[in-house]
Amino acid sequence: MTTHATLQLTIDCAEPERLVAFWAVALGYEVEPPPAPFATWRAYWVDQGLPEEELGTGDCSDSVIDPRGVGPRIWFQQVPEPKAVKNRLHLDLGVSGGRTVPFATRKERVLAEMARLESAGASRLRIEDSQASGSFSVLMQDPEGNEFCVH
Template structure:
């Protein structure tokens, strides 16, 4: 039995800082600060011996953390190629309050979150609206095309 397992999600992307900023806003996370005494992640990685040419542009802020400590760390790993096919794993953002909340209220909450995420850089792909089954959700994409669902 593993007693000190720490879960980290890793998302491949071409612009880690952009996705870190988007997902911090989307999840209520924060961009992970560099370890002390470093002012930036770039300074930390250079101190650790990572060559400048491997670091790309910016200050290398490429991860987000849950300020409450409940959710996993998410690291955005820079890769040279853009996303090519549908994700096999995606994040679901549950904002509606669940089936004990009236359908109209859940729909309103999901649409408000959709608009908030669009203002942060996401785009809506489709709305799945089935009042008969009590289901309402929006399939979206983050700024690099990774799918997410809001329900």
């Protein structure tokens, strides 16, 4: 018997609600709503018996979902230790349209997305610009320093 697995990405972080807000904007995702009939995730977790002191502050929203139901759920798991080294896994955001689109247009699209994500709290690490190979991308960091690429 074969079991169909679902995919969830889990990202360790210090402030889940901060990253939920950023990645919802970056990916066009939605903050995952709490299970009915609860108004907040905090209310849900308290009902499930988690002590208030373990819940931190805010409404405890810690995941985003693709409103189309296509992409994976992303859960931001609060951990006590800070990020110390480069990610072993990172997200790539493809916004250029691919190699069938003229290089100048792809570059323009990537730069526009970079600016949009910077205004949402990301920071730019470096731009990779190689017209000779037809490659243009930007290495960025989310608000907690997790690397991702825009291409």
